[in-house]
Amino acid sequence: MASDKPSREQQSPEMIAFHSQYSALADTLSGNQSVILPFATHLYTNDIIDKTVHQNVQDSRNPPYERAVTILSAIESVKMKLLPEKTFRAVVLALRKIDLSMTANKLIEELEASGGTVPPDLAPQLSPKESKVSLTGDSQLPVLEDTEPDINDLMNFVAVHIVGDQWKMLANSLDFDEAEIESIAINNQYEVLECCRDLFNTWRSKAYPPYLWSELQTRLCSPTVKLNAVAQEIPKRREKQKEMNKKYEVYQHFSSPTTAVLMQKVGCEVSDKWRGIGSELGLSPSTLSNIGRKNRDDTLKIMDVFSRWQAQLTTPNTWSSVLIALSSPQVKEMKLADIICSDLKK
Numbered sequence: 001m002a003s004d005k006p007s008r009e010q011q012s013p014e015m016i017a018f019h020s021q022y023s024a025l026a027d028t029l030s031g032n033q034s035v036i037l038p039f040a041t042h043l044y045t046n047d048i049i050d051k052t053v054h055q056n057v058q059d060s061r062n063p064p065y066e067r068a069v070t071i072l073s074a075i076e077s078v079k080m081k082l083l084p085e086k087t088f089r090a091v092v093l094a095l096r097k098i099d100l101s102m103t104a105n106k107l108i109e110e111l112e113a114s115g116g117t118v119p120p121d122l123a124p125q126l127s128p129k130e131s132k133v134s135l136t137g138d139s140q141l142p143v144l145e146d147t148e149p150d151i152n153d154l155m156n157f158v159a160v161h162i163v164g165d166q167w168k169m170l171a172n173s174l175d176f177d178e179a180e181i182e183s184i185a186i187n188n189q190y191e192v193l194e195c196c197r198d199l200f201n202t203w204r205s206k207a208y209p210p211y212l213w214s215e216l217q218t219r220l221c222s223p224t225v226k227l228n229a230v231a232q233e234i235p236k237r238r239e240k241q242k243e244m245n246k247k248y249e250v251y252q253h254f255s256s257p258t259t260a261v262l263m264q265k266v267g268c269e270v271s272d273k274w275r276g277i278g279s280e281l282g283l284s285p286s287t288l289s290n291i292g293r294k295n296r297d298d299t300l301k302i303m304d305v306f307s308r309w310q311a312q313l314t315t316p317n318t319w320s321s322v323l324i325a326l327s328s329p330q331v332k333e334m335k336l337a338d339i340i341c342s343d344l345k346k
Contacts, residue, residue, distance in 0.1 A: 013116025014084035015076075018091065020110050021103075022072055028103050029068035035098040036067050042094035045179050048087055049074045090178070092122055097175050099208065120224055149213050151200055152282045152315070156330060157237050158216070159196035161230045167195050170227070173219040174203055193285035213238075237329070244324050248337075252320035254344055259306045265340050266322065267302045273331050274302035280325035281305070282314025319344060 011019075029036050037057060044054040053074045057067050079087040088111065095104035108118055162170070171181045176199070184202070188194035204211045209219070213234070220231040257265075270277070278288050287308060295301045315321040319340070326337040 012084035013114040014088035015080050016114040017110035021107050026068045030065040033064035038098050039094050040071050042097050046090045048079050048090045093177050148211050154200045157234050169225045171199050173222045173225050244327055248320045248323040252318040254319050256317045262306045270333055271298035271302045274305050276330040277325050278305040280328045281309045
């Protein structure tokens with residue numbers, strides 16, 4: 001009687017690669033039993049394994065090897081046959097998610113050896129530590145300190161340079177899976193800046209990868225994101241930001257500006273730059289779009305910017321915040337900032 005199991009010639013390259021690494025995957029997962037459940041959860045949320053398999057894996061009374069094999073056999077027997085490309089991608093991303101990049105790389109190598117095509121976003125990745133060594137050694141990339149970024153700085157230093165689907169590549173590099181990326185896109189109506197803000201906020205809430213400037217620098221320079229020039233500029237922008245903050249620090253102790261005074265000193269002079277000023281003051285892209293739709297002329301738009309800023313307090317309601325916004329690379333109104341400084345000192 002003929003076997004129902006397809007011959008090697010009938011199997012997809014993804015199936016052949018996965019099958020060749022089956023035993024190694026089982027050994028790796030069982031030897032790192034703390035990652036078995038997270039691995040299963042990533043696959044379950046991407047509809048690669050079903051609820052029953054996921055529940056069985058949650059039972060820690062079962063031996064680690066048995067739990068690992070439960071996952072792998074479910075993958076091989078169903079999804080890898082029906083949807084090989086989607087399933088292979090999900091397995092690789094799940095392995096990276098649980099910090100088993102070397103194991104994921106081995107799978108990709110086997111896919112190539114089996115005649116399969118490796119999508120650019122699944123290209124083998126170094127671990128974060130290996131990546132930093134490579135970047136600083138080969139590209140002479142200025143090393144950023146291990147501090148947490150401010151969301152507004154991320155928007156102004158990074159998001160403004162991202163176009164099209166680049167944010168998805170960055171999300172993938174930050175170990176977001178396909179379901180998470182699609183959810184961000186849908187929730188923000190595919191608007192790039194809003195997607196970036198949601199991506200950064202979600203990354204900040206995750207345990208891994210670390211929410212650090214140095215980590216972001218590494219991911220921006222990954223082979224799939226290719227925003228090396230942006231990564232190069234971040235340290236310079238941060239230094240300029242520190243200099244600006246120091247220059248205008250004294251003005252945070254002056255009386256908080258009212259909307260009327262802001263319109264007199266700022267709005268009447270540079271109303272056409274309302275969007276840039278609003279962005280520097282921390283208003284979200286969606287808020288700025290709403291302001292643009294609601295108001296017909298620039299004077300009303302910048303007045304609305306100041307009103308919402310003071311209501312939301314996205315940055316401190318001080319002259320220091322206003323002066324920093326005016327002097328930013330996005331607004332470039334240093335002369336006006338200097339004039340206001342002179343007026344405030346009188």
